[in-house]
Amino acid sequence: MTTVLDRAVPPAARLARDRRRWAWGLTAVVLTAAALAGAGLFSGSVLNPGGSAQFGRFATAALRPELDPGFLSVVAGSALVTVAYAVLGGGLALVLGAVGAALVSRRTWGRRRSGWLAARGLLAVPRGLHEAVWGLLLVNVLGLDPWVGVLAIAVPYGAVTATVFADLLDEVPGGGYEALRAAGAGRGTAALYGLLPSAAGGLLSYSFYRLECAVRSAVVLGLIGAGGLGYQLALSFTSLRWEQVWTTVYALGLLCLLADVGGRAVRRRVAAPPSPGPGRDPVLTTAVGIVVALVAWSLWFLALSPAALVSARAREQLSYVASAAWPPSTQRSLLADVAATAVDTLAMSVVAVVVATAGALLLAGLAARSPGAGPVRRAGGALVRLVLLLLRAVPPPVWALVLLFVLLPGVLPGALALGVYTLGVLGRLVGEAVEEADRRPREALRAAGASAAGAWLYGAVPALTGPVLALALHRWEVAIRDTVLVGLLGAGGIGVLLSARISAFDWPAVATVLGAIVVLSFAVDVVAERARAALR
Template identity: 70%
Template sequence: MTTVLERPPVLRPARDRARLLCGLGAGALLLWSLAGSGVLGGPVLNPAGVGQLTRFAAGALHPDLSGELLGVLARATLVTVAYAVLGAGLAVALGALGAVAAARTTWGRRRAGWVAVRGALAVPRGLHEAVWGLLLVGVLGLDPWVGVLAIGVPYGAVTARVFADLLDEAPHGGYEALRAAGAGAGVAVLYGLVPEASGGMLSYAFYRLECAVRSAVVLGLIGAGGLGQELALSFTSLRWEQVWSAVYALAALCLLADVAGRAVRRRVAAPPPRATGRRDPVLTGAVLATAALALWSAWFLALRPATLVDGRTLDQLGTLLRAAWPPAGDGPLLSEIAVRAVETVQMSVLAIAVAVAGSLVLAGVAARAPRGTGAVRWAAGAAVRAGLLLLRAVPAPVWALVFVFVLLPGPLPGALALGVHTLGVLGRLSAEAVEELDPRPVAALTALGAAPLGRWLYGVLPGVARPATAFALYRWEVALRDTVLVGLLGAGGLGVLLSARLAAFDWPAVATVLAATVLLTLAVDLVGARVRAVLR
């Protein structure tokens, strides 16, 4: 007698269902964003601008290398570096101070206090550095503190959140011993967790310095000086040879920051063996050199701390706050904010979709090939990495102006500009994820005779998909903030409305638009955090 055993039904776990729902939701969100951009219906191309785009591209082969322009760019580069170093230094200082208050460990079971601190940090980081710059100009005028604070304040809130997460994830043995000995929560975090998390904090501090270089360039586009201002002036006058000279200078500066920051992060992640108790001389030298550079930057920009607390500054701040309170709440304004908020979300979704698709295609080629690889593969990887560097070195507003040549005005040029710029960032991160993959699956597929496409689909893509998705969700919040920046140039979204209200000095409406921007950023952050938790 033969017994036939029926296979029990396969039940999909709740996590798999949640991942499926996230995938379906992402697809629906993308289709909705495409429909809102006008791609699925109606004309979007501007054929009249093809000639201008051709001249712009041709300028890449003939940059202006005259001594006069190179001298101007050298001076502008120093201004950009000074703003970046001081802004990043201020951000790290503020982040270190706020991390203890923002750490979940500090609050224990008092969740309400932790939520309140995290909510307070969402306000400064919810506004783009360019928005901070425009607001600070109204208080400080054209003082160099504008550029430093515009970078330091929002970056400080971001750094505090990241540092707090590092504290929460650090080994808690020392913290628990101090608490058992009667130390307060704050003291125990300071002496029991900070030393354990110091390596990760140092690594992130140098990463934030890399980001500050790009932010300093963006601030230059709104008049803060430096390479961004020279780039904007050349672009406005349609001097494409000078534009490309500034672009190449930007790329060189970003490359230097990337290489230095990456070397420090690798040193932190895999320190060389050394005698117990001795500091790493390379990391110590990097910290001391950065501190010296910060002192030089303060001298170069002629910063005066007294400017922040003098009578004029305080009077201007009080006048601005009184003018903006209470925020406007009339129906027509709220309706326009709702429409522009929809445009903002759609632009950010399209930007991330473009960046993710491009990064997955290019990540395998951009990853540094192992030793012994042929010259063609090495050259292709170097070319793609250089292209990604160029994409992220050029600010998104400049890409928006380029796309306006061949696309009709509206949200689409801004979305593609953000997508191209974000591709430069995600492409690099995805390439690094490919470099860190276990090489054995690819080697096995190669031994079995699999084609390059098969090796990529079955040996690389499954391993890089999860970190690439996590990176994309982190960058979604950044892209949402950046939509305000391109919107200030007329590319759609809340930035258009903010620009119009700032031009009219309608401060109550400005306050309402800024509040809507912060809330929208916070909502995207919460959605991204939830999706990341599902994907773990």
Template identity: 70%
Template sequence: MTAVLSRPAAPPLRRDRRRWAWGLAAPAAVGWALASALDGGVLNPAGGTQFGRFAGAALSPALDGAFLGVLGTAALVTVAYAVLGTALALVLGAAGAVLLARTTWGGRRLGWAAARGALAVPRGLHEAVWGLLLVNLLGLDPWVGVLAIGLPCGAVTAKVFADLLDEVPRGPYDALLAQGSGRVAAALYGLVPQATGGLLSYAVYRLECAVRSAVVLGLVGAGGLGYQLSLSFSSLRWPEVWTAVYALALLCLGADVAGRAVRRRVAAPRRRAGTLSRDRVLTAAARAALAAVARAWWFLALSPASLVSARAREQAGYVLGAAWPPAGGGDLLREVARQAVVTLQTSVLAIAVATAGAVLVAGPAARLAGRSAPGRVAGALVRAALLLLRAVPPPVWALVLLFVLLPGVLPGALALGVYTLGVLGRLTAEVVEEADARPRSALTALGARPAGAWLYGVAPQAAGPVLAFALYRWEVAVRDTLLVGLLGAGGLGALLASRLAVFDWPAVTTVLLATIALTLAVDLVSERARRALR
């Protein structure tokens, strides 16, 4: 009698309730935010003429020598702030990463959680908020721009660096511990060398972000291209506005191209005769970075003495004394809660707009092999448009949209959505570029149409990373919502600006604590969502 061998039955596919819960919660949240944004009037017909003038000036920017000279000097100021802010952020990030990595804390989870919680305070506030606070302490000193970029970006860099250290193999680290080394020394010699590529790559990316942060600080009075853009906008000189916008785009393009080149070389180290060799381009880039830091320090005429001057100490003592304890009146707390809801609605709607737009442009924007000449031209145009969207700060988009939209959630959300689309569109295009091309090629060879090959061959691979990027950008959008609110688009930012205007420091502290708490809550929700969608 012959025995019949059968394969064990495959386990049945089960519905992941967590994914379904998040899948239903996301459209419900977007619907809630959209309903609030469309409540009441939306359009402002009176501003259509001015919006037309603004749009028409895009083809006739101001190119006179005097204005271009002013923009050139302003660009140097912006670059100097970005370079020094990045240098400070990297120093703080490198120092904090070893102390924040889960690996170096071992089983002491309480200490690790406390360190991460302390880190959330500086990174929970936007660079513009730091700038406004530091102006009250230091006055119009160039240290304001450097510290406003370096402190929050340093906290973010420390978190990212710590995560990179936690991802590398622990073998060398454990071996050094076994030989009696301390945890910090073991991390420096056992973890950092393995993570060098990722650390350098993120350091270059941080410079690209610092350029945009320096522009934003210019909008609140720190000088540079952002300040010139603000002056031209307030005087309705649209040709000058577009010249400043194009200058910003070129500056961001330069940082983007340089960053891509360095990251490619870091990802693919040069080899000679089968062994690693020094990359002369990377060496030259490192020397140029050090020279740029020295040049920026000289250009801005920074003086460490101004940080500890008698005026700075006196003003810091006054502000800290006046700001604590925070205000706790019922009317203020109710207003804080109401504006926190507005901030949350604005960020949700903004990330929904940006994600939908990024999915639509990801295909054309991706650099894929085998494309026709018209496809390559269309891709270059889409990438240029995305660059322009992320080069213009969100407050400028908000001011433009307020020509044709009434104040409220909608103009702030659309301004943030347009800006975030520029960032998320680029990230989504890179995800598509790195996706395995074989499924799409196989479907095309079997006769599938391009849309079908894309839907079944690329979309399943890209869905996870794109959702992760969207959730990460939601965290950033909450902080950017505060920036848009500072210029009158509503939310906690508008409330903060009104309290700063009258030097109501206890109320300022309350609003700042509410902002940090909201940022932490969004970080927690975003982390849970990413974990469920993996």
């Protein structure tokens, strides 16, 4: 169908755009086929028949979780640790992001494009490394201090938040900013009074989304020994106590549900038209008050001491690690291992995103809330959303260990584990995109006698293709970092190599592997951005 916007574009430009889209589509098909082949799907048997019994015991334990009061008390205490890490890590990330946004905004740099590119490039390093990697590095500097969990979330999230905040500030009208600059105000003051009020809604909405993500990151850090529900989950899984595993999973799901509901309420309130009456919005005021109270409680609960960051031991360890890691190793054997594991990492991320995108498209219609739906449809939708919540509540390494019951070791279990986890996230995002899409084409087809499936296929899917592919490309950028997490716990990819080098305290090799991870993440970011531009 030709839209008004399409008719406004010259035929030559439309042809060039269509050719770019076909080129990107063909590239995606070739890359997916190569990734599936690299994961071993076409090279022989991938099933492990001997693990089916253990998988059955794991699955049936979901119906009888451990409800012993003593264990429930342990889980409750672990949940408090997870919440404290998430609140402080996410809160500090927002502070770092707000400060960093002023440094990487296009308006701050004006026409000095080289300075802007250099500032954005600096953020590629902290956001290119997964929070679990930061946790392992910080443990070697700070030891088992609570600051490890907080900073491991704050550093990469702060870099991501700075980029997003800067983009939001660049999108708002700049008339007020330019007027203040012309009146002699500094760049910071002009941004504070000329840009911030217009971007406040988007900034607040994204801030609460980041706090939701911080809960899942705090769980991940528990898997590498930082405490909390992730640590308890790892202990129960290692001892094959499946009932305890499921109790912990349900606790994770409850935390994620609370974060999702709270964040969703705030984002809806921000998106709603402003109230004509005077005064503050009670929902937003209450939400901000709760966050402030949680920050104060978390500081008390974790007993953080700023002195730990500048102690003599921390300075000595930082100096030792930095000097030992420079210069990075250039051994041929290491570079060959880096190249091989980087290819595996790329294959894992592609398979994960393809699996997640296909699953999200299949479940999107049910995951979306449908106004006026009957009780059966509402119950089915609630069940699908609950399943998606549990999929994203459980960290990818745990899904990899579960899949190793029925799959042979290799890249495929790690890729499918990431796919399951990413499906939980992408399914929710695509469901929300369906809720926000125009329903009139579907309703017109239904009124004309089309079936529900036909109305969905012809009335909804074409309009959702662009947004869904854009979301999938964004999740690919995230998945390339999550593959490192899966690898750190032995499920394949470059994370395996990084874990081995850190365990051997081979710091020059660690520096080389970290550099490769940053370059790989940056390359995927660039490719994904180019692909999104071709879809516009």
